[in-house]
Amino acid sequence: MAWTRLIQSARAALGTTHSSSTLGLPRFYSKPATYFVKVGIPEFLGGIGRGAETHIAKIETEIGDLHKLLVTRTLRLKKLGIPCKHRKLILNYGQKYRLGLWKPRADAIKS
Numbered sequence: 001m002a003w004t005r006l007i008q009s010a011r012a013a014l015g016t017t018h019s020s021s022t023l024g025l026p027r028f029y030s031k032p033a034t035y036f037v038k039v040g041i042p043e044f045l046g047g048i049g050r051g052a053e054t055h056i057a058k059i060e061t062e063i064g065d066l067h068k069l070l071v072t073r074t075l076r077l078k079k080l081g082i083p084c085k086h087r088k089l090i091l092n093y094g095q096k097y098r099l100g101l102w103k104p105r106a107d108a109i110k111s
Helices: 002-014 041-048 052-062 066-070 074-079 084-099
Strands: none
Touching: 041 052, 041 066, 041 084, 052 084, 066 084, 074 084
């Protein structure tokens, strides 16, 4: 009971009345990342980086569009001659892209 009085007096001193408030602390947000409006295979692989962008021409001619790349299995990528490291990157980032957890940035960092 003493705790509730203590909390109520603290809220009154800070000028807040709602229990779900942040006790007058400011909120800090980072800038939103800039994303491509239209994402194709070159933007997708360029956003992944780490050498996966070297296979842009091969994947565009054999697979075609990004939707088909996102549902492509590892065996088909292996038959195209893509090394294991790049296959893993493409499949991992493809899953993240499908779930909406990752998108290639407009100013993709080359590594």
